[in-house]
Amino acid sequence: MNPTEIIRKKRDGGTLSRDEINRMIQGYLDGSIPEYQLSAFLMAVYFQKMNFEETTILTDIMLHSGIVINLKDLPGIKVDKHSTGGVGDKVSIILAPMVAACGVPVPMISGRGLGHTGGTLDKLESIPGFRTTLNLEEYRKVIAEAGVVMIGQTAEIAPADKRLYALRDVTGTVECIPLISSSIMSKKLAEGIDALVLDIKTGRGAFMATEADAVRLSETLVAVGTMFGVRTIGFITDMSQPLGRAVGNWNEIVECIECLRGADVPDLMEVTLTLGAGMVMLGGKAGSIAEGKALCKEAIASGRAWEKFLQMVRLQGGDVAAVENPASYPRSAVSMEVRSSSDGFVGAIDALEVGFTGIMVGAGRMTVEERIDPKAGIMVMKKVGDRVKKGDILATLGTDRTGSISSAASRLEKAFSITAAPPEHTPLIRSFVDSTGVHPVPR
Amino acid sequence: MNPTEIIRKKRDGGTLSRDEINRMIQGYLDGSIPEYQLSAFLMAVYFQKMNFEETTILTDIMLHSGIVINLKDLPGIKVDKHSTGGVGDKVSIILAPMVAACGVPVPMISGRGLGHTGGTLDKLESIPGFRTTLNLEEYRKVIAEAGVVMIGQTAEIAPADKRLYALRDVTGTVECIPLISSSIMSKKLAEGIDALVLDIKTGRGAFMATEADAVRLSETLVAVGTMFGVRTIGFITDMSQPLGRAVGNWNEIVECIECLRGADVPDLMEVTLTLGAGMVMLGGKAGSIAEGKALCKEAIASGRAWEKFLQMVRLQGGDVAAVENPASYPRSAVSMEVRSSSDGFVGAIDALEVGFTGIMVGAGRMTVEERIDPKAGIMVMKKVGDRVKKGDILATLGTDRTGSISSAASRLEKAFSITAAPPEHTPLIRSFVDSTGVHPVPR
Numbered sequence: 088m089n090p091t092e093i094i095r096k097k098r099d100g101g102t103l104s105r106d107e108i109n110r111m112i113q114g115y116l117d118g119s120i121p122e123y124q125l126s127a128f129l130m131a132v133y134f135q136k137m138n139f140e141e142t143t144i145l146t147d148i149m150l151h152s153g154i155v156i157n158l159k160d161l162p163g164i165k166v167d168k169h170s171t172g173g174v175g176d177k178v179s180i181i182l183a184p185m186v187a188a189c190g191v192p193v194p195m196i197s198g199r200g201l202g203h204t205g206g207t208l209d210k211l212e213s214i215p216g217f218r219t220t221l222n223l224e225e226y227r228k229v230i231a232e233a234g235v236v237m238i239g240q241t242a243e244i245a246p247a248d249k250r251l252y253a254l255r256d257v258t259g260t261v262e263c264i265p266l267i268s269s270s271i272m273s274k275k276l277a278e279g280i281d282a283l284v285l286d287i288k289t290g291r292g293a294f295m296a297t298e299a300d301a302v303r304l305s306e307t308l309v310a311v312g313t314m315f316g317v318r319t320i321g322f323i324t325d326m327s328q329p330l331g332r333a334v335g336n337w338n339e340i341v342e343c344i345e346c347l348r349g350a351d352v353p354d355l356m357e358v359t360l361t362l363g364a365g366m367v368m369l370g371g372k373a374g375s376i377a378e379g380k381a382l383c384k385e386a387i388a389s390g391r392a393w394e395k396f397l398q399m400v401r402l403q404g405g406d407v408a409a410v411e412n413p414a415s416y417p418r419s420a421v422s423m424e425v426r427s428s429s430d431g432f433v434g435a436i437d438a439l440e441v442g443f444t445g446i447m448v449g450a451g452r453m454t455v456e457e458r459i460d461p462k463a464g465i466m467v468m469k470k471v472g473d474r475v476k477k478g479d480i481l482a483t484l485g486t487d488r489t490g491s492i493s494s495a496a497s498r499l500e501k502a503f504s505i506t507a508a509p510p511e512h513t514p515l516i517r518s519f520v521d522s523t524g525v526h527p528v529p530r
Numbered sequence: 531m532n533p534t535e536i537i538r539k540k541r542d543g544g545t546l547s548r549d550e551i552n553r554m555i556q557g558y559l560d561g562s563i564p565e566y567q568l569s570a571f572l573m574a575v576y577f578q579k580m581n582f583e584e585t586t587i588l589t590d591i592m593l594h595s596g597i598v599i600n601l602k603d604l605p606g607i608k609v610d611k612h613s614t615g616g617v618g619d620k621v622s623i624i625l626a627p628m629v630a631a632c633g634v635p636v637p638m639i640s641g642r643g644l645g646h647t648g649g650t651l652d653k654l655e656s657i658p659g660f661r662t663t664l665n666l667e668e669y670r671k672v673i674a675e676a677g678v679v680m681i682g683q684t685a686e687i688a689p690a691d692k693r694l695y696a697l698r699d700v701t702g703t704v705e706c707i708p709l710i711s712s713s714i715m716s717k718k719l720a721e722g723i724d725a726l727v728l729d730i731k732t733g734r735g736a737f738m739a740t741e742a743d744a745v746r747l748s749e750t751l752v753a754v755g756t757m758f759g760v761r762t763i764g765f766i767t768d769m770s771q772p773l774g775r776a777v778g779n780w781n782e783i784v785e786c787i788e789c790l791r792g793a794d795v796p797d798l799m800e801v802t803l804t805l806g807a808g809m810v811m812l813g814g815k816a817g818s819i820a821e822g823k824a825l826c827k828e829a830i831a832s833g834r835a836w837e838k839f840l841q842m843v844r845l846q847g848g849d850v851a852a853v854e855n856p857a858s859y860p861r862s863a864v865s866m867e868v869r870s871s872s873d874g875f876v877g878a879i880d881a882l883e884v885g886f887t888g889i890m891v892g893a894g895r896m897t898v899e900e901r902i903d904p905k906a907g908i909m910v911m912k913k914v915g916d917r918v919k920k921g922d923i924l925a926t927l928g929t930d931r932t933g934s935i936s937s938a939a940s941r942l943e944k945a946f947s948i949t950a951a952p953p954e955h956t957p958l959i960r961s962f963v964d965s966t967g968v969h970p971v972p973r
Contacts, residue, residue, distance in 0.1 A: 130573035
């Protein structure tokens with residue numbers, strides 16, 4: 088099979104066979120197909136898409152490019168969560184120990200922040216000593232002992248995805264549902280999970296800006312997961328404003344600690360409890376989302392979620408004293424307050440702009456090589472719908488970059504729209520997707 | 531300027547600036563932009579196209595990637611012809627000396643055959659000793675002395691095109707009007723010509739299979755030429771059956787020799803005289819196509835075209851005795867006749883299939899590395915519209931590949947459709963394109 092012919096076939100809207108997709112992907116991995124052919128192929132896929140069968144085949148090929156972890160010897164239905172990422176999205180860090188505290192094992196493999204969205208690994212690593220680079224033996228040991236483990240992708244898992252993603256990132260071929268789906272699902276299916284809950288974000292701060300695209304992506308992901316025997320459900324959730332109040336790595340860990348200890352940050356906990364409820368349900372510990380939610384709330388109220396978090400921190404080498412006493416953490420050199428210049432209501436907070444402000448202060452990175460300052464970040468003090476008076480603090484910024492703080496503050500201020508009338512309420516959790524279709528969110 | 535951003539801009543349908551196009555092309559040439567980014571960019575251009583200004587800018591950048599020959603010191607309006615290529619298209623070899631014999635200098639830079647279409651250089655090189663690789667000094671000397679020269683592209687001319695084309699060829703990004711146009715025109719504009727006649731083929735054996743595409747390509751080429759100050763006109767001509775009777779390199783030279791000596795191969799001479807007339811008109815020696823055609827006919831009838839051909843062969847190192855006595859040329863080891871299995875009319879001859887049969891017998895190549903057998907080829911004995919009886923010879927094949935001749939003959943037979951009724955007559959020269967638009971062919 089000639090790779091040029093395969094590129095042309097996809098370019099002209101054809102449906103590729105397993106052999107043809109395999110020729111492109113394996114050929115790329117073994118060096119017989121050069122990068123310039125694969126990137127042209129990916130751009131052709133960007134325009135012509137892949138149907139469900141092609142997407143499943145691509146996922147399967149990427150999944151089997153590395154090892155597939157087998158956790159069958161561990162008791163329980165192993166459930167993970169995947170989010171398409173957002174600004175202030177620290178859900179995993181509360182959710183994983185909370186769900187584990189309900190008796191559902193959570194083997195979680197997460198990613199790093201890039202661009203305006205943060206990454207769970209960067210957040211966890213702001214905890215002194217916390218190791219996200221466990222090898223597979225350690226991974227298995229921690230999940231067996233604690234029922235929860237949170238690590239980064241290892242070189243053994245879906246190596247094809249790592250190489251493909253690096254190429255997509257520099258060739259304008261990231262935003263493509265079949266490619267996104269196979270990238271996400273090949274990694275998740277390799278973890279050894281039995282079920283998966285997806286959090287597909289929509290809105291200005293999300294990867295999928297429109298709700299229609301988010302729904303289409305969810306449907307594909309759910310269908311692929313189901314096809315591979317992993318029960319998969321998805322929630323479409325809003326990312327038009329940052330989730331919770333903290334943006335920045337240690338900031339967000341502190342917010343998670345507070346929530347795990349019972350604080351209520353309404354939007355953050357609504358998402359966390361809903362996704363957690365879905366995991367508990369899939370894990371066989373609840374018969375409905377409502378029942379799952381009650382179990383999750385009880386896990387927090389009883390202190391078991393917090394204890395589970397401390398156990399995981401300890402097993403992964405983290406400094407338990409630091410998380411028990413967050414005030415002892417180093418502080419940024421400078422801080423600044425952003426205040427409202429008028430009376431009214433917070434009509435909108437542009438999550439994308441907040442994310443970019445986070446990068447300016449050192450809380451995020453534009454390229455994979457950049458270092459992150461774990462202390463740096465933003466606290467959002469007024470959320471959408473809040474009434475504000477002129478002079479009220481909208482947000483605070485902290486950074487060691489003394490030269491950047493003023494321009495960051497000015498950018499952050501522009502992210503807030505102050506309106507005379509309160510904004511219309513839009514639901515945070517938009518819809519629910521399972522293998523039968525798209526539904527209203529079960530309560 | 532980030533190349534990924536430029537790719538994304540084109541991918542999303544944006545119009546690129548000169549700086550952005552330059553960044554991609556120059557970056558590719560200087561190694562700062564890797565092939566995998568350029569190929570993704572080319573595929574994005576394939577889908578999103580380029581507008582006329584972008585096409586002009588791309589042509590200009592490619593043109594100035596190498597030297598631009600200046601022939602201003604030579605008298606006369608220098609005119610070249612470019613054809614998009616076809617099966618049996620040997621027009622250049624009759625036309626260049628014929629037009630030069632009318633007093634219009636023809637500095638012609640041609641290409642090689644690839645796939646089912648033949649190349650003028652391969653045909654000329656079947657003449658023993660004929661050198662198509664003159665350096666620029668020799669090129670200038672031959673055109674000054676003979677008023678006609680026919681060479682291949684040198685490394686100094688539009689090197690960007692050479693590298694871009696090689697990448698397009700293996701990434702499925704060839705069939706794209708802005709890329710085709712800048713490729714053709716950057717080379718032609720570098721030759722030092724004042725005017726250009728285009729032969730845009732349409733039909734099964736052509737690069738542009740539909741007439742609508744052929745017209746669109748012509749319009750773009752004419753507009754680009756005009757923009758660069760080179761008077762450019764185009765003819766849309768039929769390539770649904772092979773042009774003339776000979777397919778194969780020396781075969782075609784023999785047919786050219788016969789035509790230059792006054793033989794009439796109707797379709798071949800109709801195209802040759804029409805294109806030649808356009809060149810003579812642009813060259814200022816005729817006031818109309820009709821007048822130009824009369825001059826071209828006279829150049830042949832008088833023997834001046836033939837003498838001009840002999841002079842060019844001599845100046846470019848070719849064996850004049852061989853062309854004066856073509857029967858002395860070596861013959862293929864085996865030959866075979868393809869006969870009609872029924873009575874009727876030749877309804878169609880699939881030029882694409884004839885071209886592929888040519889490759890099977892060694893007359894063409896599928897990859898640039900393959901060697902061509904100059905002796906090998908096909909003679910088409912019955913053309914579209916001819917009445918045939920069962921057993922009549924439709925075509926003959928000659929090759930040294932004794933093992934391939936039967937399957938080649940069987941493929942060639944299938945290229946002929948024999949119908950009960952005569953086919954409808956379709957005009958060979960479809961339309962005429964100049965800077966004012968598309969017109970009926972001037973008579």
